[in-house]
Amino acid sequence: MDLALQLLFTGIGIGAVYALVALGFVLIFRATNVVNFAQGEFSMVAAYLMVVAVEAGLPYWAAFIVALLGMALLGVVFNLGVYYPLRHRTYLPVIIATIGASILLANSVLAIYGPQPQVLEGWFETPGIQVGPVYLDSQYLLIICVTICLVIFNFWFFEKTLLGKKLQATSQDKEMASLLGISVSTMIMITFIYSAVLGGLAGILVAPVLFVSIQMGSTIALKAFAATIIGGFGDVAGAIIGGLALGVIETFGAAYISVPYKDGFAFLVLVAFLIFRPQGIFGERVAEKA
Amino acid sequence: MRLTRRDFAAGIAAGIAAPYIIKSANAQGATIKIGMCAPVTGPAAESGGYAIKGAKLALEAVNKAGGILGKQGELIVEDDQTTNPGIVLAFSKLASQPDIVGFLGSIRSTQVHAMAPDVIKLGKPVMIGGTDPKLTHMDNQWLFRFRPNDSYSGRVIAEFGVNTLGKKKWAVLHSTDAFGTAGGNALTGALEKLGCTTFDQGYANQSQDFTPVVLAIKQSGAEILGSYFTFENDLGIFARQLRQLGVNIPWVGSPSIVNITALKLAGPALYNTYGVADYAEDSSEGSKAFGKIYRDAVKVAPDNQSSWTFDAINVLSAAINKAGSTEPAKIREAILAIKKFPGAEGEYNFDQNGDGLHGYNIVKNEKGKIVFDKHIEFND
């Protein structure tokens, strides 16, 4: 039982990381109908920006703001350089372009910063607290809290604010949205900025736990992608639930079935979902368009 | 961007043509050439850089001391991209230059496996750092190893843990890649011979979380941990989680546990652990000497990535000079005849398989500083 509780905590912690990255996937997918394969690299780039800013002597909070501003800028550049020129083409060229972008980002960072993994200190001085039989890592606690806050924020933002509603309208029907006087390209730009910042946030939060390395983004992104499908593509709540579920399944699978095949569980669950419930937990339509 | 498709096509054409023009400008000199496959790009690019520096430092010294057969030695480096197909291509590119007399292969066993068929075909001596014991036991007479193989690291870890630390109940944790699996097997085998009980646990590289592994070790009731980690970030995450979840048993690890990057990442979580190291700066005069040269030139603490290539160049040059010829068979005989050769890694005594070293150093992490503890040598 103690064992299971400890595993549950870690599973949720890791799952929250997946969920944060998955959220970025979902937002871009809803707005553009395109899966952004470079989403993981957003996290990686943000973590490196943070390391650079901290090393430059900025206080932690200032470095955090600088890193997120950098991500917003990256979102703009990404949209203009990768998505926007291809927006009238099918999903295939766009997917491939995002794959190209992910290779470009990862290796540019490698070229600039070198291959050594870096250390980024956590937010808190204390590494964690012991609650009964369970050890709670402070950084994971923070990640879980941020995830909860983001769920609430997203709900408020998309349901209660005018900008959020405009974004929603755009993601549901671009033609209708433009008839209503919403600038579709502005909305898509905002979505890319928001996704880049979200991905960056995930990277900065997870960096103290997983260290900062070139590969950190791609490993998380693949899992987050799986989480997105499990949750139901295009559903914000689904991405969160899918991420958490995946983290827990993976951790328990590793503990009770096999450690070396740990990464396989995520994909087995994913394939099972695709075969038996392709619409995901939350039943997003698998659209037929006439 | 006001780039048209035509501009782009023209750009590509120019880009493709350029390297040819650059390449044809290469000239030839009267030197003795040594080829080296090293990871200049890819995940091991960092250690590849150290390896090249080690080799270059050795060659500089050799050249100052009169060179090889009276000529200057020249190092030709090819990028193996840290992949198996990459090293096959890199090696075949070097092999196609007939004036290269000897080669430095990889520190990664799988890469040596990948290039091994081509090595037999070429029939010239190749110095390697890969520690899979099989490499020098598969009828390939052209591979010469400059690091102690994993059967020794396993035996040394077992020997030290059982006889020095007095622990008999072991947990063995290893990566499921080639290096980790071979190492784990060697350690488990050695422990069984010493009459110990072992709990064996593998993990996949680039895991983000080790909680299940730590809990399994905790539950196994092991008194001591032996580990084979491949990547430093895995080691760092594991070390932290191990301490957080309250496991404080002694820990003896494979060389990666004393690697600079691992020390930086894991910090205090690795204090008081032991590691086996083929290179330990204080283990011998040769090690100290190399350490000084390397620190002066590179401004980084020396480690095994650079020490084995340093030794490989020294031994190869000495062997060629002794053989008085660049004929492969004569170089081979000369290398196998090398005994009591003081190198950075230790004392080289080549056996008929091509293994130069037969023991390891035990080092201890004392508050982040690596301290030489003892050297354990085997004679078989």
Added chain:
Amino acid sequence: MSAPSDNMPIPAPAVRSKPLVIRHLPYFIGAAILVALAANMRFDGYVHNILLQATTFSIAVFGLSVVLGLCGQINLAQAAFFGLGAYAVGIGTTDLHVSFWLCLVGGCLISLLAGAFLGMSTLRLGGHYLAMVTISFQQIVTLVMINAIWLTHGPDGVSNIKRPDLFQTSQSYLAFCVAMLAIVGYLVWHLSDTKLGRAMRAVRDNELAAGVNGIDVFRTKIYAFALCALLGGLAGGLFAGGFAYVSPDQFSFAESIVFLTMSLLGGVASPIGSAIGTGLLILIPEWLRFLKSVPGLYLAIYGLFVILIIRFMPDGIWGFVADAFTRWRAKLAAPPVAGALQLKPAMTGGDTVLEVTGLSKYFGGLKAVDGVDIAVKRGGVHALIGPNGSGKTTTLNVLSGLYQATSGRIVLDGTDITDMPPHQRTASGLGRTFQNIRLFRSMTALENVEIGAERPGNTMVGKGDDALTERAMEALTFVGLGSRANELISSFSYGHQRLIEIARALASNPTLLLLDEPAAGLNSTEKLELHELLKRIAAQGLTILIIDHDMTLVSEAAQHITVLNFGRRIADGESMAVLRHPDVVSAYLGSE
């Protein structure tokens, strides 16, 4: 999920005149010369390795040109299929001591089955899901290769892989691989001209239109996917024999991306492009080694190039070259003269060709079509009209099977087609056109119409490609576009594209022709021509069900009219009487 068309021009095939073998003789001569060169030229080891790698990789990339280029589906696991073939040969020839040939065939079969299974489980879903499933498959295969040490030797890999006795020397083995490359290249090149190849291209260009033209979209995708996997397996088997060593990291996700990039760089649509792309991507890293001093710089440039190629050279290098060539050649090749089109609609049922009873289609709470009855009599023109949003197009989509009916029954010429998927309805004799034209945009007019003529159960076309071409030419000539048969769709005006769409339906010799707003977007001259065309079609005894706003066209052409409003039938009967019906008048006047 439908994949809208993305213009990827393909070289148009020349119109068949001489036998295939003679026309393609230059290819075989060229291939024979290459094989002879590979067998006899002296290479050093490095060049040999590069050539062997390029040859085997090219075969795997051919697979991608089928699945991605011809069929428009993504596969991010080609390295896994490649690996399956490689390990089959590796493990088979070393541990199991089976002959190389048996292992090669076995590896191909394993890949084929894996590809077919993967396809069957996901190809009903759209591209993103396929992308994800193939990535998952790739990851699982890699994990098994690493961890199933008892079978695969784990990360150590398999070494000392045997070659066939016949090709023991590396030189002869290379020649053998080049020969295989030439054969596979020929088959893949020729594939796009076969029935299956045309079906794949149709699916890629427009899934909906492919479905209503009698193509089983799902099965076509599976064939493409399985074929791709098969070629991956074959290539892997040859690779393993060539390099004598395989290990898991050679078949990782990163390698799949490399395969994909090779395919894109050269041009996804043709094997020549694949070969160019593969060659370049193997050579470029070798040429660009001067960039190696900074780790990552080379791959960063590589990533940048992927983006730039997609942006500026969507058809790859070969597509870029071939595009110009095709346009030039299409103008030269004069299409053959065709005879008159014969329409002989089947007549198995009774007097009523189409009997629709109580048809309803609800979208959630919205009753788009609610209990509609339509009876279309054999011969003549029947019109279905109604104001905007009255449910006309929904009715048509339910009739052609794009939507499933919520309730009701549809009987076509005595056959109940209510539950059939679109392609089976087409096979049963239903032809249709779309309001917003859905042609296969990468093909010529002739090829578009050929796909229509290929309808299963078309009794008006004989065996063989020539008969098919003849039928298609007849149909094109019938609508007045016979002389422009070899032009690409993009060079036709809107009105002419509509005519091609009608020709495509006519070539299939349907029992009933559904026309969805054929006059939309036409100018008055074109409308007159359309009217004439409809008369000529009706004169041959083919029944037409037409939907249109254009009252002049409808009142002149149709003998019988059914009127819908708010999803219900409000009038039905002889044209003049219906148009004077007070409900109809108020429905139209009220809405306008």
